[in-house]
Amino acid sequence: MKTIVSWQDKVLRILSGRLDNYCLGGGTALSKFYFNHRMSFDLDFFTQRYSRKEIISLLKFLSEESGKDFEILKEQPKKDKVRILVSNARLSPRYSLKIDFVEDYIKRLKPARQSNGIWVFSLEDIYLRKIYAVSGTLENINEIGRRIRTGGRQEAKDFYDLYFLSHTFTNLSAFAGKYCNPAMQEALINWFRSYPRLEIKTGILELRTKNKVDYRAMEKHFKVEIGRILENQIGRV
Incomplete structure (x- = not known):
């Protein structure tokens, strides 16, 4: 290596x-x-x-x-x-x-x-492109006419990088609220709900990280952050 x-x-x-x-x-x-x-x-x-x-x-x-x-x-x-x-x-x-x-x-x-x-790139620009990577780069219209993003990448390295940015730099919910439009925020929610848990958990353990990783702690962190994004979306309705 x-x-x-x-x-x-x-x-x-x-x-x-x-x-x-x-x-x-x-x-x-x-x-x-x-x-x-x-x-x-x-x-x-x-x-x-x-x-x-x-x-x-x-x-x-x-x-x-x-x-x-x-x-x-x-x-x-x-x-x-x-x-x-x-x-x-x-x-x-x-x-x-x-x-x-x-x-x-x-x-x-x-x-x-x-x-x-x-x-x-600045940390902000790396962060935003990581969000695009997991949530998708293609914008489409769903069956009820809402704009959605498709084509996201499901890799352990992106999961870990996003967690590290959210945990160390700026919370994901705060960053998404500032820099991501509603379609991107919804794509993040969909990503969290649908990402392959077992595959990501296994992939996380295979990463060469500086500190010991705890998948359950990362999952818990994302659950809180995605919950906050959902609350913000509901508050705008």
């Missing part, structure tokens, strides 16, 4: 000063630049100026400078969806490093910070 973390740092040094249109986000940004709460193995770069040509150029430069071949693993190039390009380099027979370049369509809440030539 230290091999991947070491290579993350090397990649960030190589790309320092070359990512003016990109912000590092996700679990790695949250851990490496803020909380050091768990090990995260991917690099997620978000951009509001998505350019496949520029990304390919960056990967070519990175491959030349690092001596590792950063190949395209998968890609979603259609403009009617969130564009993403996923690159992967084999570091050893056992380890590889994945880098995601993601089109960022979400409005920035706070200015990004710069660290050694790399732009990093």
Whole structure:
């Protein structure tokens, strides 16, 4: 695992000063630049100026400078969806490093910070994108005409990151009340009601965390926070 973390740092040094249109986000940004709460193995770069040509150029430069071949693993190039390009380099027979370049369509809440030539999302912006990740990025209309979000991601790492942000930074209910519209808040409620408990509980135990994790405490925390979101929604009716 230290091999991947070491290579993350090397990649960030190589790309320092070359990512003016990109912000590092996700679990790695949250851990490496803020909380050091768990090990995260991917690099997620978000951009509001998505350019496949520029990304390919960056990967070519990175491959030349690092001596590792950063190949395209998968890609979603259609403009009617969130564009993403996923690159992967084999570091050893056992380890590889994945880098995601993601089109960022979400409005920035706070200015990004710069660290050694790399732009990093604010805690607020990491938080909001974690909420989008679990609750869904696609907005649809349900059978009674209400706007809902679909397509959420159900992964233990997002569950833990959201808990850590809510427990350490700003309570989920307060954050959602300030930054999430009613459709997003309802999506959060639906996420909590429907996420696969056993799968997440098992996944939590497999995470490499700094401190011992207690799934029951996290579930209890989310239950309280989701209850507060529900109360706020009822109060608006």
